[in-house]
Amino acid sequence: MKNKIIELCRLISIYAGLYMIATIIFIAMFHTSLFQSMDVLMYRGILFLILSGGIAALLMLFCMRVMPKGWITVKDVILLFCGCCCVNMVLFTLIPVTVERSVSVFMLSYMDQNEELQFTQKDIEEIFVEKYVKDYGAFEKRFHEQLVTGSIQENEDGTYCITSRGKQIVTMFRMIAKWFQTDQRLVYPDK
Secondary structure, three states: OHHHHHHHHHHHHHHHHHHHHHHHHHHHHOOOOOOOOOOOHHHHHHHHHHHHHHHHHHHHHHHHHHOOOOOOOHHHHHHHHHHHHHHHHHHHHHOHHHHHHOHHHHHHHHHHHOOOOOOOHHHHHHHHHHHHHHHOOHHHHHHHHHHHHOOEEEOOOOOEEEOHHHHHHHHHHHHHHHHHOOOHHHOOOOO
């Protein structure tokens, strides 16, 4: 029994160590020029998740070769790859993607940088519209993302329309909004 516990602890240590290596590699990739032309953060991040998970899987394959036969299996390699990708995807979308898109992050950061000032709600709203929306091109950036993802398309006359892919995404968002009782105005803006 004691040997089984030691083996389990050793296997957990290998998983944890390789997960940490994959996470460090994942974060480090954002500091390289790798896929720099991919200007949609989410797509670049997903690609980095797959690459860093793949590196972790390759390292687990190496461990499989140096450990006693049968101690680490192909299941462990697949599980590590999936675990690295899933956990880091949750962290990626919860933290960096939120930071990049969040009105709250912008508002609090602006107030922090100007803490000597007092603001009314109207002041913050005007700053948000002027800086975040206009100066920082928040709308243009999101609009470009929808073109890149194929959710909208440009017509010959220069107008834009939603694509069938865009309609599928809206249907999915409406279903999720219903399930989790989020603000329905965001998925039914004309109501």
